[in-house]
Amino acid sequence: MNWTWFHKFASPPHAYRLLGTLRPWLFWPAVVLMLWAVYNGLFVAPTDYQQGDSFRIMYVHVPSASLSLMVYSMMAIAAGIGIIWRMKLAHAVAAGCAVIGAWFTVLALVTGAIWGKPMWGAWWAWDPRLTSELILLFLYLGYMALRASYDDVQRADRASGILAVVGIVNVPIVKYSVQWWNSLHQGSSLSLTGSSAIDPSMLPPLLAMMVGFLLFFGAILCDRVRAEILTRERNAGWLSEAA
Amino acid sequence: MSRVTDAPGLWPLASRVLGRELTLAGRHWDQVAQPLLFFVIVVTLFPLATSPDLAQLRQIAPGVVWVAAMLSSLLALESLFRPDVEDGTMEQWVLSEQPLAWMLLMKTAAHWLVSGLPLVILSPLLGTGLGVPVSAWPVLMASLALGTAALSVLGAIGAALTVGVRRGNVLLALLVLPLEVPVLIFGARAVSLGMTGEAVAGPLNLLAAILILAVSLGPMAMAAAIRIGVES
Amino acid sequence: MPASAAPAGEALLEARAIELWRGEHHLLRRVSFRLNAGELLQVTGENGAGKTSLLRVVCGLLPAETGDILWRGVSILEGRDAYHRDVVYLAHLNALKLDLTADENLKAGAGLRRDTTRSEREAVLTALGVARCVDLPARVLSAGQRRRVAFARVLLSKAPLWILDEPTTNLDVHGVELIERLIRDHLEEGGSVLTAAHHGLLAGHPRARQLVLAG
Numbered sequence: 001m002n003w004t005w006f007h008k009f010a011s012p013p014h015a016y017r018l019l020g021t022l023r024p025w026l027f028w029p030a031v032v033l034m035l036w037a038v039y040n041g042l043f044v045a046p047t048d049y050q051q052g053d054s055f056r057i058m059y060v061h062v063p064s065a066s067l068s069l070m071v072y073s074m075m076a077i078a079a080g081i082g083i084i085w086r087m088k089l090a091h092a093v094a095a096g097c098a099v100i101g102a103w104f105t106v107l108a109l110v111t112g113a114i115w116g117k118p119m120w121g122a123w124w125a126w127d128p129r130l131t132s133e134l135i136l137l138f139l140y141l142g143y144m145a146l147r148a149s150y151d152d153v154q155r156a157d158r159a160s161g162i163l164a165v166v167g168i169v170n171v172p173i174v175k176y177s178v179q180w181w182n183s184l185h186q187g188s189s190l191s192l193t194g195s196s197a198i199d200p201s202m203l204p205p206l207l208a209m210m211v212g213f214l215l216f217f218g219a220i221l222c223d224r225v226r227a228e229i230l231t232r233e234r235n236a237g238w239l240s241e242a243a
Numbered sequence: 244m245s246r247v248t249d250a251p252g253l254w255p256l257a258s259r260v261l262g263r264e265l266t267l268a269g270r271h272w273d274q275v276a277q278p279l280l281f282f283v284i285v286v287t288l289f290p291l292a293t294s295p296d297l298a299q300l301r302q303i304a305p306g307v308v309w310v311a312a313m314l315s316s317l318l319a320l321e322s323l324f325r326p327d328v329e330d331g332t333m334e335q336w337v338l339s340e341q342p343l344a345w346m347l348l349m350k351t352a353a354h355w356l357v358s359g360l361p362l363v364i365l366s367p368l369l370g371t372g373l374g375v376p377v378s379a380w381p382v383l384m385a386s387l388a389l390g391t392a393a394l395s396v397l398g399a400i401g402a403a404l405t406v407g408v409r410r411g412n413v414l415l416a417l418l419v420l421p422l423e424v425p426v427l428i429f430g431a432r433a434v435s436l437g438m439t440g441e442a443v444a445g446p447l448n449l450l451a452a453i454l455i456l457a458v459s460l461g462p463m464a465m466a467a468a469i470r471i472g473v474e475s
Numbered sequence: 476m477p478a479s480a481a482p483a484g485e486a487l488l489e490a491r492a493i494e495l496w497r498g499e500h501h502l503l504r505r506v507s508f509r510l511n512a513g514e515l516l517q518v519t520g521e522n523g524a525g526k527t528s529l530l531r532v533v534c535g536l537l538p539a540e541t542g543d544i545l546w547r548g549v550s551i552l553e554g555r556d557a558y559h560r561d562v563v564y565l566a567h568l569n570a571l572k573l574d575l576t577a578d579e580n581l582k583a584g585a586g587l588r589r590d591t592t593r594s595e596r597e598a599v600l601t602a603l604g605v606a607r608c609v610d611l612p613a614r615v616l617s618a619g620q621r622r623r624v625a626f627a628r629v630l631l632s633k634a635p636l637w638i639l640d641e642p643t644t645n646l647d648v649h650g651v652e653l654i655e656r657l658i659r660d661h662l663e664e665g666g667s668v669l670t671a672a673h674h675g676l677l678a679g680h681p682r683a684r685q686l687v688l689a690g
Contacts, residue, residue, distance in 0.1 A: 083467070138421035145417050149408045152498065154538075159404050159471050162464050163418060166400055169460065170422050173453065177425035181432065235499075250560070250588055263575075263583045270574040331568025332584075338534060339587035340560040474537050 010089045012233045019222040027219035033212035041205035048202075054118045057111050059206060063213040065108035065129070068136060069171070071101030071217065075143075076168035079161030088232065089225075091157035094164060095147065096224030100217060102140035108133050128182040132175045139167045153232060256341055257349045264353030274322065275357045282315035282362055286369045301374035305434035308370060308383070309390070309427055312362055316391060317416055319358040320398040323350070324406045324469065333406075334473050344462035347469060351399040351462075359391035375438060382437030382447070389450040390430035396457040397422050403468035407475060426453060486545075487511050487667055488636060493532055493542035495525065502528055503539070508686050510669060512635070513662050515680065518671040520688030526671035527567065529688065530640050533669060534564045546636075560588075563632035565639045569625035573614040577605065577624045580613055585631035599627045604653060618645040626654065637661060639670040651676075 041059040048055040075097035082090035112130045113123045124130070143160050150156035251259065268275050289307045290300055300307075324347075327333040336346055366387050367380045375383060401419035405411030433446035486509035495503035502525040510516045518526045531537040533544055535551050535558065544551045546558040571580050581596045600606050603623040608616055613624065622645045629637055637658075643651045655677055658668055662682055670676060677683045 135421050135424055138417075142418040142421060145414055146404060146408075149405075149411070149414055155407060155471050155474060159407065159468060162400075162468050162471075163404055166422065166461075166464050169456075170425075173425045174421075177428040177449075181428045235501075251586065251590060255590075256587075259583065259586050263572075263579075266579070267572060267574055329568075330572065331566050331570035332572065334536060334564070334566055334568070335570045335584060335587065337536060338559050338562070338564050340556045341587055474531075 010087055012089070012229050015089050016226055016229045019226050023219050023222040026215045026222065030212045030215035030219060033208045033215065037205040037208035037212055041202075041209065045202045045205060051119070054115060055202075057115045058202075059209050061108060061111035061115055062206060063210045064104045064111065065133060066210065067213050067217060068101055068105040068108050068133065071097050071104060072136060072139070072164075072171065073168060075101060076164040079157075079164040083158055083161045083165075088157075089229075091161065092225050092228035092232065093221070094161060095157070095228055096221050098140060098143050098147070098160075100220055100224065102137065102144065104213075104217075105133060105137040105140055109137065126182070128179045131182070132178045135174050135178070136171070139171070143167065250340060253342070253345060256346065260346050260349040261353050261356075264350055265356070268353070268357045278315045278319040278358050279361050279365065281318055282311050283365070283369065285311040285314060286373070290372070297374035301438065304370065304373035304375050305431040305438070307373060308366060308375075308387075308434065309431040312366075312387060312391060312430075313394060313420070313423060313427060315362065316358065316394040316398055317419060319354065320395075320402045320415060320419070321412050323354050323399055323402045324472070325402070325411075328406050328469075328472055333469060337470055337473050343469065344466040347399065347403070347465040348396075348458070348462040351395050351465075354399070355392050355395040359388075359395055362391060363387045375434070378440070379434065379437040382443045383434050385447060386430045386433040386437075386443075386450060389447065389454050390426050393426050393450065393454040393457050394423055396454070396461040397426070400461055400464045400468065403465040403472060406469065407472035426450065429453070487547060488533070488669070489543075489545040490533060491543045491545070493529070493544070494540040495528055495532060495537070496540055497528065503532070503688075506542075506686075506688070510636075510667050512665045512667055513682055515658065515662055515668045515670065515677055515683040516686055517676060517683060518669070518686045518688060519673075519675075524688040526688060527640055530564075530638055530669065530671055534562065534638055535559070536564075561634055562636040562638060563629050563634040565625060565629050565637070565642055567640055567644070569621050570628070571613040571621055571625060574612060576610050576612050577608045577616070577627075578610060580624065581627055581631060584628045588632055588634075591631055596627070596631065599630045600624070602630070602657075603627050604650075619647060619650060622646055623650065626657070630657065635666050637666065637668045637670075639668065639672075641672055642670060643672065643674075643676070 037059060042056055045056070047053055075094045078090045078094040078097065081087055082094060109130065112127075112133065116125055116127070116130075117123055143163055146163055147156045147160040150159060286307055289303065293299065293303070324333065327336075336343060363384050366383050367375075367377075370380065370383050371377075398415075398419050401415050401422070404418060405415045408414060429446040429449045433443045433450065436446065437443045488510040490506060490508050493503050493506040494501075506529060508516060518529055520526055528537060532539045535544070535555060546554065546561065549557070551558045570584060571577075572583075575583070577600060578593065578596055581599075582591065585591050585596075597606065597609055600609055600623075603626055605616075605620050605623045605627075608620055608624065613621060616624065622642075626642065629639070639658075642654050642658075646654065658670075658677060659680065661668060662680075675685075
């Protein structure tokens with residue numbers, strides 16, 4: 001199999017230009033989708049018979065929670081590719097994923113707390129989803145802390161990459177163990193999502209929001225990877241030519 | 244010049260690594276005792292911080308013993324690989340033709356023998372102080388035996404990742420503790436089920452599964468991390 | 476400026492255009508050399524010129540940015556185990572456990588490659604002039620004695636390629652002469668030596684060459 005195209009794609013100057021071209025094609029559809037979803041979700045969708053208007057925070061909570069996990073997987077896969085094939089671009093992608101993923105996780109936790117206040121009467125309940133989300137945040141923070149503590153970028157790439165791969169093996173176990181733990185303790189069994197049936201008209205804005213978040217993530221990732229490429233290649237000749 | 248190929252096999256190598264580690268531990272028994280002492284003191288703090296009432300302590304006993312075991316395992320990890328990297332021994336391991344992952348696993352096993360096993364043996368004594376009934380001793384010890392072994396392997400991955408960093412002890416805790424959450428959940432749950440006389444096979448099997456997974460995949464991660472650690 | 480010392484013919488060990496960055500510093504610039512059986516190559520240069528880094532790259536401890544290291548014509552990245560079977564590295568660090576005796580240290584250190592007997596270890600320590608230290612813990616040895624014990628591991632390895640980083644550090648005049656004699660013996664038996672040293676080892680030896688790192 002001929003891998004030249006692959007290496008050409010992965011070469012820093014080429015990737016830098018390609019990501020720059022790609023970015024607006026992700027960013028503007030994301031903005032349009034999210035605006036449409038905000039309008040339909042907040043003003044068109046009917047009020048929930050059980051939760052009133054408070055369920056509407058779902059339009060931020062659910063996409064950010066699902067993205068937080070997806071971005072972690074993507075980070076681990078990119079890190080694995082970087083380690084196995086010694087590909088710098090993959091490491092740059094993993095590094096870019098970490099910060100964005102951590103922010104999605106924070107967003108999921110904050111919106112979960114805001115949603116929890118009217119539901120449980122407290123800002124925090126040890127709901128299994130929120131608890132796994134919190135542990136996911138710790139995994140992100142550990143990854144970022146390890147990366148920051150190495151002076152040398154290449155060592156940081158590989159060490160944090162190993163951690164990401166170990167982490168992704170662990171994530172399903174954490175999720176399962178937390179659910180198991182919660183099922184044994186009675187108490188806050190009222191889950192944020194899932195229990196009450198969703199009205200059909202609530203669904204399209206939610207899907208639009210999820211796709212919008214995904215595209216938005218793609219656009220931000222383009223920016224972050226380009227920034228990573230710039231810092232890593234600051235001594236390379238092609239940069240002064242591109243400037 | 245002829246090549247030398249009479250290298251020791253896996254098991255002689257394992258006994259050599261274990262023998263060396265245990266000899267070293269024997270000449271530094273004071274350092275070996277420190278995490279154990281830490282474990283005892285942390286457990287002692289809980290009655291002082293909450294209440295001397297055994298009925299009340301019994302409620303939190305599984306959690307107290309398990310959190311103390313986790314912290315004490317963490318404390319011992321800092322000296323797992325760092326001295327060997329600092330005196331150049333680890334470089335020689337990396338440069339030997341021997342499988343690095345296997346040697347690191349044996350080193351971790353030695354580490355568990357001197358830091359995890361004493362904790363398992365001592366646990367009924369501390370459990371008694373927290374109101375754990377004698378009937379729950381077997382499950383307490385079994386859960387700690389499986390669990391501390393898994394903690395040693397998971398912790399060793401973290402220790403290997405932070406060995407190339409100047410001051411890695413807080414970082415080590417940040418990396419390792421979230422990974423150890425399932426062990427804590429299953430371990431503490433097994434103990435509390437055992438105390439009320441319920442079936443404990445479920446969580447113990449899950450602990451064993453985690454241990455098997457950690458032992459089969461962990462050493463590769465350790466070896467990759469150690470290769471980065473000795474680069475400097 | 477490419478630093479090179481390359482005679483013609485098939486080389487046992489070959490470094491091709493090694494480049495290494497350390498942070499912002501371009502340490503090794505297209506370093507190439509070849510080393511044959513029975514030859515000594517001495518890497519010289521100022522402090523910070525990258526002597527130790529070059530040795531660590533050649534060992535396979537440090538990955539180079541670009542370039543290849545070939546051992547018997549095979550890249551060391553592909554034939555890592557075969558290469559490591561044939562090479563012994565004496566680093567700045569002696570790799571001695573201070574709580575173990577010289578003999579225990581050698582047993583564990585050399586034991587990674589092959590089983591050694593007590594008499595064999597004693598013989599090597601005697602050859603290095605530290606027979607008295609056999610059963611003393613490394614903690615009580617002087618810096619020079621520790622260096623000699625570390626060198627005993629090199630002799631016990633029976634590896635054809637020795638990579639020695641400042642082998643004579645902390646040694647007195649007699650110690651330096653001793654190491655030079657051992658290196659000469661190794662070359663005569665067909666072994667090869669790559670070393671980094673401040674002062675010239677084996678000056679005037681017909682099979683000793685120098686590689687100067689510009690820094």
